[in-house]
Amino acid sequence: MKFASAVLCLSGFFAAWGQQADVRQTPHVIIIGVDGLSVEGVTTAKTPRIHELMARGAWTLEARGVMPTLSSPNWASMITGAGPEQHGITSNGVLLQKMVTLPAVCRDAEGMFPTMFEVLRMQSPASHIAIFHDWPGFADLVEKHAPDVMQHERGADRTTRVAIDYWKQKRPELMFVHLDNVDHTGHEYGWGSHEYNKAVADADGYLGEFVDMLREQGAQDSTYVLVTSDHGGKGREHGKNSLQEIQIPWILVGPGVMPGRVAASVYTFDTAATVAWIFDVNPPDCWIGRPVISVFAPAMTAARNLERHIVQGNCGPQRTSTGIIAWGLPQNGDDASGHPADAARKGQN
């Protein structure tokens, strides 16, 4: 590299760094997944806290899950940035081996289709990642080594309480919370029933507790909160082909997120891609989800593009269009646990 161009390049880099210091801070993201929360539930039940988030953030009530409209294929799609055609989970089940009906098109160090938790762990090993899930089956969809904590709690109220206490203590960069009370009630009394709407109102209160906690912690303006669901329902079921089952709410608030209805199409697998974009980590090639870029302020996306352009230039390591991770089985020399991220984390602690 010529000296003059190196100086020019570096000066541009540091100018961009200084201007965008707020963007470069490690983001914090809380995803609240309300199992079985239908679009109709959001619009007809008492949901002041969801509407508060919609007023502050970007939202669509026409996001789509995947077929079949069962829990496992849809949670898997949300966290893997891909559909059942790629991750292979096409049915519900307690054990992953029972859920997988197609081989995954790519696999990570644990032999699983890479989730957003694993992608963040691999590319940002020091990240603190936490998962609290009301439905025990959720754990089967996630690599065991990717999160720092993955904990099943019984009941949405308890799950909320434990997750909030954990966030206050540890401030994880990425926390995923799964609440199951709405789906339970839908199966017992029917989607749209009085009891179902009461459960939606309860869930609205739970996610309101996260919002209140962030406000009390002074983190409301610096933390992304994404509220969505895996599927809706019809009658006392879900799993078939109807808009009531496949349409889901998708609501995002956080730094640089512009309030308003999202005009672009949003699919559940875009959630993982959007989280990867927020953390500025590269999605694996086998993902099909796209970050919902249109919700972010143009200045923020422009700064990101500038930063990437500079890093891709003469100043830094090359990023490739295929991502910087080679997804495959552990190689000789990896940590004894068999997971490369463990070795990386040990090196940082």
Ligand SMILES: [Zn+2]
């Ligand atoms: Zn479900």
